[in-house]
Structures are given as structure tokens and as C-alpha cells.
Amino acid sequence: MTGSTGNSRTRVVVAGGGFAGVWAVRRLARDKNLDIILVDRNNYHTFLPLLYQVAAAELEPGQIAYPLRAIFRKYPNVHFVIGDVRSIDMKNKVLHTDGPHIPFDKLVVAMGSFTAFYGVPGADKHCFRLKNLEQAITLRNHIVSCFEQATHERNPDRKDRILTYTVVGGGPTGVEYAGALAELIRQPLTKDFPTLNTGQARVVLLEAGDGLLAGFPDHLRRYAFERLTHMGVDVRLNAKVTAVTPDSVELEGSSPLRTETVVWTAGVQGHALAGQMGLPTGRGGRVPVLPTLQVEGHPDVFVAGDMALPQGDSPAPLIAPNAIQQGALAADNIRAALAGRPLRAFRYRDKGSMATIGRAAAVVRMGKEHTATGFVAWVMWLFIHLLYLVGFRNRLFVLFTWAWDYIFFERAARIIIPRGPIEDDDAP
Amino acid sequence: MTGSTGNSRTRVVVAGGGFAGVWAVRRLARDKNLDIILVDRNNYHTFLPLLYQVAAAELEPGQIAYPLRAIFRKYPNVHFVIGDVRSIDMKNKVLHTDGPHIPFDKLVVAMGSFTAFYGVPGADKHCFRLKNLEQAITLRNHIVSCFEQATHERNPDRKDRILTYTVVGGGPTGVEYAGALAELIRQPLTKDFPTLNTGQARVVLLEAGDGLLAGFPDHLRRYAFERLTHMGVDVRLNAKVTAVTPDSVELEGSSPLRTETVVWTAGVQGHALAGQMGLPTGRGGRVPVLPTLQVEGHPDVFVAGDMALPQGDSPAPLIAPNAIQQGALAADNIRAALAGRPLRAFRYRDKGSMATIGRAAAVVRMGKEHTATGFVAWVMWLFIHLLYLVGFRNRLFVLFTWAWDYIFFERAARIIIPRGPIEDDDAP
Numbered sequence A, B: 001m002t003g004s005t006g007n008s009r010t011r012v013v014v015a016g017g018g019f020a021g022v023w024a025v026r027r028l029a030r031d032k033n034l035d036i037i038l039v040d041r042n043n044y045h046t047f048l049p050l051l052y053q054v055a056a057a058e059l060e061p062g063q064i065a066y067p068l069r070a071i072f073r074k075y076p077n078v079h080f081v082i083g084d085v086r087s088i089d090m091k092n093k094v095l096h097t098d099g100p101h102i103p104f105d106k107l108v109v110a111m112g113s114f115t116a117f118y119g120v121p122g123a124d125k126h127c128f129r130l131k132n133l134e135q136a137i138t139l140r141n142h143i144v145s146c147f148e149q150a151t152h153e154r155n156p157d158r159k160d161r162i163l164t165y166t167v168v169g170g171g172p173t174g175v176e177y178a179g180a181l182a183e184l185i186r187q188p189l190t191k192d193f194p195t196l197n198t199g200q201a202r203v204v205l206l207e208a209g210d211g212l213l214a215g216f217p218d219h220l221r222r223y224a225f226e227r228l229t230h231m232g233v234d235v236r237l238n239a240k241v242t243a244v245t246p247d248s249v250e251l252e253g254s255s256p257l258r259t260e261t262v263v264w265t266a267g268v269q270g271h272a273l274a275g276q277m278g279l280p281t282g283r284g285g286r287v288p289v290l291p292t293l294q295v296e297g298h299p300d301v302f303v304a305g306d307m308a309l310p311q312g313d314s315p316a317p318l319i320a321p322n323a324i325q326q327g328a329l330a331a332d333n334i335r336a337a338l339a340g341r342p343l344r345a346f347r348y349r350d351k352g353s354m355a356t357i358g359r360a361a362a363v364v365r366m367g368k369e370h371t372a373t374g375f376v377a378w379v380m381w382l383f384i385h386l387l388y389l390v391g392f393r394n395r396l397f398v399l400f401t402w403a404w405d406y407i408f409f410e411r412a413a414r415i416i417i418p419r420g421p422i423e424d425d426d427a428p
Helices: A019-029 A048-055 A133-151 A156-162 A172-192 A218-230 A320-339 A374-388 A392-408 B019-029 B048-055 B133-151 B156-162 B172-192 B218-230 B320-339 B374-388 B392-408
Strands: A010-015 A034-040 A044-046 A065-067 A078-082 A085-089 A094-097 A101-103 A106-109 A113-115 A164-168 A202-206 A234-236 A241-245 A248-251 A254-258 A261-264 A268-270 A287-289 A298-303 A308-310 A352-356 A362-366 A370-373 B010-015 B034-040 B044-046 B065-067 B078-082 B085-089 B094-097 B101-103 B106-109 B113-115 B164-168 B202-206 B234-236 B241-245 B248-251 B254-258 B261-264 B268-270 B287-289 B298-303 B308-310 B352-356 B362-366 B370-373
Touching (some): A010 A019, A019 A034, A019 A106, A019 A320, A048 A172, A048 A374, A078 B133, A133 A156, A133 A172, A133 A261, A156 A164, A156 A254, A164 A172, A164 A254, A218 A234, A218 A362, A218 A370, A352 A374, A362 A374, B019 B106, B019 B320, B048 B133, B048 B172, B048 B374, B106 B320, B133 B156, B156 B164, B156 B254, B172 B218, B218 B362
Parallel strands (some): A010 A034, A034 A078, A106 A298, A164 A202, A164 A261, A202 A234, B010 B034, B010 B106, B034 B078, B164 B202, B164 B261, B202 B234, B287 B308
Antiparallel strands (some): A044 A065, A085 A094, A094 A101, A113 A268, A248 A254, A352 A362, B085 B094, B094 B101, B248 B254, B352 B362, B362 B370
């Protein structure tokens, strides 16, 4: 795969198998004259909008992950390469991975984002993240392990800290995770740990601003606050985190919160590769691109999804619909450029936004004007997420899991998933 | 939990949540005057007879694991403690774990077995094991990763080694895993890797004896051999492994087999703790016990399952039914001892044995005389395994997965499950 592309067909390389990358490949694949190579460090696409449910022991990891090879199996012109992207040789047009070096004619860089801690001391070291499947599994193992630990912890202060789960950030991810966690504790864990006073367990949601779900219509923001509070979540507005230690969160103007579990959902920044590529990086570590999603001075290189910061457009939220639209446009513009047609400028089509709040409740905004809350909103949320969840089989499984949980207040995925080195465990 | 048990109720501690431990707890729990404490290093029971299907990317780990707390939720007198058993203080009757120290009145030790390599050089270091969920996940990740590697391996010898999967041991586990692996390669992986010549991939099954499935009736053994051969498995009888290196298996009297994947299913030995307990260890590292399953000189300590070597009985196979029967008898004998009734001697009731061979075929022996092969045997195998699979929800999921695979020749669980340290992956 090294060496020049050297044949008459055009090779498009897509780095990243998230929403932007998968939608770019889907569009590109329709052109039978293109050879498309998709590169990702994992062999699966992760349905990130449901990641929080894996971290809340609601879904199994396999239910929100789908093999990339299987997604593109029906396209003979799509090839998959597993590998960590290391750098991009813009001059010679080669993508370097820890495995093969892949020459390209056109490139779409769509490697997503990282958690941003904004320099809060200790946050990087002590917080759990919720940006990929590994992190979700780690967090879920930790939550259930805390309950196991608490059963034989006799120091009441320590026990209190173990059972205090803190979520930083009142955006959709923070709201959804706090709600899911409150239900996990109130229902299945309470049943599983009869000797533990699970009333002692609590979920604290810290938001620096004066309301949850910034950007949503006001009455939806109030609904989310009321609903979470009703579910027993300790929602604290205007709570600015100044530091995180192994056993506390320090807050501006109030006493520290004693907790051993801090989940940071308060910010994202562009993938670190942007800097290493020798590309300019703008606000939030993202790559400023032309309205066509091309990198200035490198018309064969496109950036899409969370990494991209298109100029001239009002900033779009870093959510799946934005990534999908950018991935699709990058693909369209590549095909336009190859055909000598003019390229289009990116403009985010805001179809709305939504967040679920625990069991059978959600807030939904459609277009500029329509909103919904409660059960109706939750059914809409469910429908739209199932619609986009890649893979028919996964959809059925997920639906079955949800239906079960809805009826029985149960969680399937409560096992602490084995991790770490294996071979030595077994040595007698 | 440290200190004397100190109340009037009798405390029975069960170490190990496998078949023997779970069945012992179930029997003990019926006696409302007993407090039962189950200790395991994992918070779930693993349905080991289907472990090979996790390793063959057929089932998700969660489908064969069930939370121990959920199993015993309805028994208020059963308590679960997560912990690694470190040692047993026989004199003061305390079980030491890496967490709490647990005093007991009666103890059932049922911690299962390890892979035995019989001193074959390199085997311990270079072979994959198939005895617990971690190992199955590691193996499955490795198998799928090999295919990914092979797509960009240009050295033909190396590619050949990467695509040669070797299973050592022609017992039920070896036969079942070789069959499942052959089908994984022939169907879903071939579809997923269109550019790879998957015909190059092969499964080699090495058996030291002159036939597969020792102990099964002869015509079932021949059927298994023919069926696996028909499926493309390279079955080699009288193949004695003399050494394992990172890229080969050395065989007595023939040239080495070039392979980078060696799965060792050829032997088991008792859990290492037996020696550390200061107990006598007999053949295969197992603990010689009286016919009542008591340790000689320690009438309050019972050993059940793979760890136990009951005297006076012809040796029973180390399979689930044996563990279940021993766990139940240990429980019955504890209750008999507490009531002053005489204890019963263990006698293995051989209801039969079975092994599945790929898709829709199996061999089954019932009692001494009845046998079945092919599809009928496979349906029986399916039915019996579902019957014993703990947890109604898991049963439905597994049935759905199997039905799907049967119809579509598909595997769901083909993602390479994320493992290893997380936090640093994300640091920009």
C-alpha cells in the first residue's frame, strides 16, 4: 500500500470511522471510479450518542459498535485499514499510520475530538472521560466497583465519597448521563445491594452557567432541571470547578465536594493530530478550513466533523448531525472537484436538538419553533436514535434491551467487564 | 466482616461463583437459618460451556456472564463479596481475601481449575488459554486482529503464519473451538475481508491421541473427525507437541508447524490456592477429599468442582455437571452435619456428554447407550445449554443470536473489544 497510487483510478483516503468519516465514505462509494480507503484505529464505528448508556450499564458495548468492514461490505471499491494515524505528508500526499503508509489523491480528515479540561488543575488526571468506548467501559466498571467497595467500607466518610458520583457539565451528555446514573442507582443497584443503604448514593451535576442545556429553548432548560431534580439528582448551577483531586472537587466560592468519581463532560477540543500535521489550529484545537471544508493552500485535503472549524459559518454544535452533514459535503465536494464542477460552501442545517432525561422523558427542539417534553419527546428521541443506529441487528437488540428495561426497571450490562493483562492471572 | 461470626446463626462461606459454587449456594439458601457468603473475584458467573463461542466472536461476553448479585437477589440470607481469595486460616476458620477477612463456620472451596501445560517448553508463555472470560476476549481480539494484520502483510511466510490458527487438544473444548473458528473464517470473515485470500487461512487441530473426543463412543469420535475434516479443519492425530515458540509449534517426529496463534485446550489442573492453603494436593494439582467432599482432618471445609479429587470414586470428568453435582452435595452435607444427620458420599451420576461441531451438528451421548449425531444432536445440545444458562434475559438474547447466525451465517460480535489503559489515549 506504500508507494505511489500509480493507477488511473482516483484514490480517496478517509481518516476516521465516526459519523463524518462513515457518511463521507457512503457518499464517495457511489462513484465506482473511486477507490476509497477508510482508516481507523478501531475496526468498528461507535454510535457516540448512546455512549453514555454503555457507561450507565444500560447497553452492552457491542450494541453501539458495528464493524466498519461489515458496513461497507457491499461496496467493492471501499477498503478498510486498521491503524493509528501518526502524521500527514501534505507535500507528497501520504497518510502515515503505525501500520501502512497510504498515498492519497484526495483526503478527508475526520478524527473527531478529545475532552477539553481548560487547564483546570487535576481534571486531566482524576476525571473520567466519555468520548470513546474504552472510556465508557472503564467508567461503568468503576461505578459498579464502587458499590462493591462500599459494601465493606467501614469509614463513613470514605463510604460517602465512594457513593458520590459527580458529573461536570450540564450539556446534553452531562444531563443524559446524570439521569441514567440516577436510575441505575435507584433501581437495579438498589435491588442488587440489599445490605447497602443505597439512599446514601447520590449523583451531583455541576454546571458553571446559570442553567442546563445551554442553547435549548428556556422552557426545555427548566424542564430538564426540574426533571433531574425530581429524580434525585443534586443539580448545582453556577458551580465553577477550580480543581479536581483524587477525593474531591473544588468549587469557586463554596466548600469542596467530597467525591471519588468525577465524570468530565464539560468540553471538547479538536483531535491532537491537527497540530502535528503542521496545520493551523484555531479555537478549541480545531482546524480552520475554507467554507468548502478544504484546508487553505491544500485543496486536496478536507477536514470534517468535530475537527473542522469552517470559516464564515456561525459555529455549529459538535454533534452527530453536524458531522454527518460535513462528511457528506466533503464527499460531494471531492466528487465535484474531480468532475470540474464548482464546490459548495458548508452551511449547517439545524434540524433541531434533543436530550433524554432518564426513563421515558426527554426534551426535543425541532427546527426553530417546535418543542416537546416528557414521554412524547422520549419516543421521538428513541425513534431518531434507532433510525441512525448503524446495522439492522443492532437496532433490534437495542430495542429489545430498552423494552426490557422499560418494563422491568432492569439493566443487563451490570457485569464488570474483564480488562487488563490476562495470561498471568491464570498462572498457578 | 472481620472478627468472630459471633451470632447464633451459622455462617457458610462459599469461595468461587462457578457451577459448583452457585449450585452450593442455591441449595444452602433454602435453609433460612444459614447466612451464606459467596466470594468471587468477578461480580458475575460465567457460563463456561459457551466460552469458546465468545472466543470465536459468536457471542458477546455479556451473554454468557450473569451478575452473581442478581442470581441471588431473591434470597435475603445470601450475601456477595467481591474479592480474590488469598489464603485460608484453617485453625481460626477465616477466609482471607485481598479485601475483607471472612470468618466461617462451614466453608465450600470451589475455585475451579487452570490450564495445565504439562511442562511443554514455551507453552505457558506463548499459548492462548480458554478458561475464563478475559482469556476468551483476548483470544477473540487476537483472531480478528490477525486478519487485519494479514491485509497489509507482504511477506508471504509471515502472512501464512498469521493466518494459521492452531488448537492443541482434541477434547470437547478443542473440537468445539476448532469448528467455530473454521466457520468464523469461512463465512463472516471471508465476507469482511474481500481483498484477502481467506482460503489461505486455516485451522489446525492437534491431538496427541489416536482419535478426537476420548471417552466418547467410537462412532461419535469418528463422526467428529469426519465432520471437522469436511469443514476444512486440518485434524492431526498422534501429534505430540514438544515445544511452542512465538511462531511455531514443534511436533514429535514431524516438521514444526508455522503458526502465530496456539490455543491450548489440552489439560486442566486444580486452582493454585490448594497448595497455598497448606492442603495436600494430589494428581493434577487437585485436593484429595473424603468421599463426603470434606478435607481430611478439617470436617468444616468442603472442596467441590474441578478443584476436588474425591477418594474412592472413579475419576469424574472436569465438566459442568460434575461441578454442579459436587456443589449440591457439599451443600446437602453441610446441612446434614448441622442437623446431626449422616453425610453422603459423592458418586458422579453420568447423564451423558456432548460436543457441538460447527453449525448445526453435534455429538451426544445420553446415559450408557443412547447416542445421536448431526442436526438432532445439535438441537439437543442447544436445548440443554439454554436450559442451564443462568438468567432468562440471557437465554432470549443467546437464542436470538444463534437464530440470526443460523439464518444469515453472520456474527455479531466481531468488534475488537477495547482493552488496556484508557486515560492516556485521550490526552492530546
